[in-house]
Amino acid sequence: MxxxxxxxxxxxxxxxxxxxxSGTEREQVFAFCEEYKxxxxxxxxxxxxxxxxCKIALERGFIDIAGKGELVPGDRVFMxxxxxxxxxAVIGHDPPERGIRLVGAHIDSPRLDLKPxxxxxxxxxxxxxxxxxxxxxxxxxxxxxxxxxGVAVRQDGSKVQxxxxxxxxxxxxxxxxxLPHLSRDQMEKKMSEGIAGEALNLxxxxxxxEGGGAGRRIRQAVLNHLRDRFGIGEEDFISAEIExxxxxxxxxxxxxxxxxxxxxxxxxxCAYTALRALVGLDIPDRTAxxxxxxxxEIGSAGNTGxxxxxxxxxxxxxxxxxxxxxxxxRLRRCLSASSALSADVNAALDPNYEEVMDKLNAxxxxxxxxxxxxxxxxxxxxxxxxxxxxxxxxxEIFNREGVFWQTGELGKVDQGGGGTIAYLLAAYNMDVxxxxxxxxxxxxxxxxxxxxxxxxxxxxxxxFLRNA
Numbered sequence: 001m002x003x004x005x006x007x008x009x010x011x012x013x014x015x016x017x018x019x020x021x022s023g024t025e026r027e028q029v030f031a032f033c034e035e036y037k038x039x040x041x042x043x044x045x046x047x048x049x050x051x052x053x054c055k056i057a058l059e060r061g062f063i064d065i066a067g068k069g070e071l072v073p074g075d076r077v078f079m080x081x082x083x084x085x086x087x088x089a090v091i092g093h094d095p096p097e098r099g100i101r102l103v104g105a106h107i108d109s110p111r112l113d114l115k116p117x118x119x120x121x122x123x124x125x126x127x128x129x130x131x132x133x134x135x136x137x138x139x140x141x142x143x144x145x146x147x148x149x150g151v152a153v154r155q156d157g158s159k160v161q162x163x164x165x166x167x168x169x170x171x172x173x174x175x176x177x178x179l180p181h182l183s184r185d186q187m188e189k190k191m192s193e194g195i196a197g198e199a200l201n202l203x204x205x206x207x208x209x210e211g212g213g214a215g216r217r218i219r220q221a222v223l224n225h226l227r228d229r230f231g232i233g234e235e236d237f238i239s240a241e242i243e244x245x246x247x248x249x250x251x252x253x254x255x256x257x258x259x260x261x262x263x264x265x266x267x268x269x270c271a272y273t274a275l276r277a278l279v280g281l282d283i284p285d286r287t288a289x290x291x292x293x294x295x296x297e298i299g300s301a302g303n304t305g306x307x308x309x310x311x312x313x314x315x316x317x318x319x320x321x322x323x324x325x326x327x328x329x330r331l332r333r334c335l336s337a338s339s340a341l342s343a344d345v346n347a348a349l350d351p352n353y354e355e356v357m358d359k360l361n362a363x364x365x366x367x368x369x370x371x372x373x374x375x376x377x378x379x380x381x382x383x384x385x386x387x388x389x390x391x392x393x394x395x396e397i398f399n400r401e402g403v404f405w406q407t408g409e410l411g412k413v414d415q416g417g418g419g420t421i422a423y424l425l426a427a428y429n430m431d432v433x434x435x436x437x438x439x440x441x442x443x444x445x446x447x448x449x450x451x452x453x454x455x456x457x458x459x460x461x462x463x464f465l466r467n468a
Contacts, residue, residue, distance in 0.1 A: 002368070002404050016366040017404045017452035018258065029455040032276075033260055036454060037250035039272050040262045041166075044245045045149045046084045046294050046304075049107040049268060053086055053275055053292060054078070060279040062088060065314075071321040074283040079314050084108075084294040084304040087314040088278055090465075092287040096319045097330055099337030099430070102289045103278070103461045104306070104421055105271040105344065106296030109264040110134035110443050112141060112175075112200055112244040114150075118237055119204075121219035126205030128173075130244060131197075134297030138195040140445050145172040146202065150242035152232045160230050162240075165247040172247045173202045202244055246445045258366070258451055265447040267296065269454055270343035270436045277462035287318060288465040296344075296421055306421040312428075335428040339390065341435045341464050342422035343457070346370040346408050348438035356415045363408030363438040366450040369460045370408045371395070372434035377417030384426035386433035394433055394464065401463035404456050408438065435460060 021029065043049035057078050065077040071091050078088040085107075089100075111133050118128040132138065147165025154160070165172040177195075178186055186194050208217030209224065226232050232240075250262035271292050278290040295305030302308065316331050324330070349362040363370040373391055376383030398405050410417055425432040437457050440448040 002399050002402050014364065014367065017368050017450070017456060018366060020404060021452065029451050030257070032455050032458065033451045036269070036272055037260065037262070040250040040264060040268060043107075043268060044147070044264060045111075045241075045243050046107045047151065047241070048149065049271065049292065050080060050083055050086050053088075053271075054080065056275060056279060057088055062279070065317055065321070068321065070323065071318065076279075077318075079310075079317065081294075081308075081310045082304050085310060086292040087289060087311065088275070089287055089289045089314075089318060090278060090281050090284060091318070091322075092284040094286045096287065096315075096322055096334045097337065098286055099334055099339065100287045100289050100315065100318075101284070101465050102291060102338060102340040102425070102430075103274040103343050103465060104291040104293060104311075104340055104425060105274050105436075106267045106293045106300075106306070106421060107271050108134070108294050108297050109245075109266060109268065110136045110297055112146070112202070114148075114202075114237065114240065114242040114244070116238045117234075118202075119219055119222060119234065121215055121217075124206070124208075124218065125203060126218040126222040128202040128204050128244075129198075130175075130200050130202060132200060133243075135443055137191070137444070138197065138200060139191065141200055142175045142177040142195060144174065144445060145247040146174055146244045147172060147247035148242055149245055150240060152230065152236045152240035152242065154232065154236055155239075160232055160236075162230060162242055173204055173244060175200050175202060248446075253448060259448055260451050260454065261446050261448045263445050263447070265437070265439055265449055266345045266442050267343070267436070269345060269439075269449055270457060273437075273454060273458040274343050274461045277458055277465060280462065281465055284466055289315070290461075290465075293421060300421055300424055306424040335430055338428070338430040339393075340425045340430055340432040341394075341461065342420045342425060342432055343436050343461065344420040344422075344434055345436045345439045345442060346372055346434070347410055347442055348408075348440050350440050356411050358409060358412050361407070361409045362411075363406055365438055365440060365448075366452055367406045367438075368404035368453060369398075369406075369456040370436060370438050370453075371398075371405055372408060372410070372436075375410055375417065375419050375422065375434060377419075378414060382417075382419045382423065384423040384432060386422075387431065390431040391433055394435070397463050397467045398460060401459070401467070403460045403463050404452075405435075405460065406438075435464075 062076040075091040112130040115129040205222040246263040253259035300306035374383040374385040
């Protein structure tokens with residue numbers, strides 16, 4: 001059995017994944033996580049993740065489905081959705097009507113987006129207005145170095161890639177905080193009100209141009225820099241997607257380097273491990289698919305989110321290229337016969353804040369990938385809740401394949417909660433359960449995971465795609 005059940009009588013010294021790994025297996029874990037860190041550093045936005053994922057896929061023999069005619073077992077194809085989402089498949093032996101095996105993750109993360117008209121000058125400073133994206137604690141984003149990543153699209157359709165703050169010698173940007181000497185009123189506010197969303201303004205310049213009107217010289221200097229370095233003007237911000245993200249690299253944590261911390265592990269830790277599991281797959285019985293979706297952090301809406309028709313369209317393309325007709329009916333039958341893991345992170349019990357967790361049903365760092373039967377808030381609101389039969393099937397696969405796993409809920413019943421893309425996958429009438437890595441500091445700018453748990457997610461997704 002690979003289920004690491006919590007021993008309530010010996011909770012202070014529980015069995016961890018590390019206790020069960022051989023020396024060779026530990027080396028594999030560390031090597032895998034070195035490559036994962038590189039992926040995180042290359043992919044700090046959803047567009048960058050898609051670029052990095054395409055590179056990995058192409059190196060392993062995948063091709064764009066648009067360049068492929070008939071599909072046969074063993075073919076490896078992908079489709080990109082507007083540069084911000086992606087689906088990949090390894091074609092299996094079975095006909096599509098028997099269903100696919102899907103692992104779905106999201107690749108967007110909380111951040112600060114530049115507003116369409118961001119630039120202004122005040123107090124002899126040049127600043128960018130931002131609009132935060134997703135669920136953040138606003139105080140995480142002040143007083144830290146930030147980088148700008150994104151793309152600006154000019155009126156003629158030409159694109160300019162922007163990445164400032166990551167390379168040695170690059171400047172960084174920051175949101176200033178109020179000094180403690182003058183923060184009496186601020187400190188008396190609720191934490192959610194101590195920093196206003198409209199105060200998350202990026203400091204971007206401080207040297208004025210010569211001449212010019214009062215209150216516009218530093219603003220003009222910033223515009224001059226943007227013109228000279230990137231060839232963009234002020235109006236180009238309106239058709240730009242530029243994100244402010246932490247300007248630091250993924251790092252090992254602890255003397256033993258057993259933990260890994262980085263920005264964006266929710267949910268790129270599941271995206272990367274699912275991708276790696278798929279590209280290493282031999283020909284499966286049933287077609288194996290990995291979906292990398294955008295917009296989960298803001299409700300999965302939009303044409304790159306899980307609520308779009310992208311997954312249906314991709315699966316329809318797979319079916320059409322297997323031959324035959326009646327694509328719509330075969331698509332419905334395929335999706336209804338499918339099963340999926342909603343690959344998303346869960347909260348690990350933090351000894352500094354353990355009062356928000358039900359300790360009997362909380363995930364722990366270092367005890368394997370987390371199987372979460374339901375999410376939601378309060379009375380399971382917003383959860384698809386996996387059926388008992390499907391959970392038993394996933395358990396059997398993990399135990400048979402030697403995947404170390406645990407179970408966990410997202411905090412106490414009335415404490416809060418959250419959701420994933422599971423309910424949107426379940427809307428296709430497929431079986432789905434949440435399964436991902438436990439994090440400390442989820443949605444912070446420096447989320448922490450166990451390297452052992454990261455590797456177990458990779459093992460879990462591979463086992464599911466091979467066997468489900």
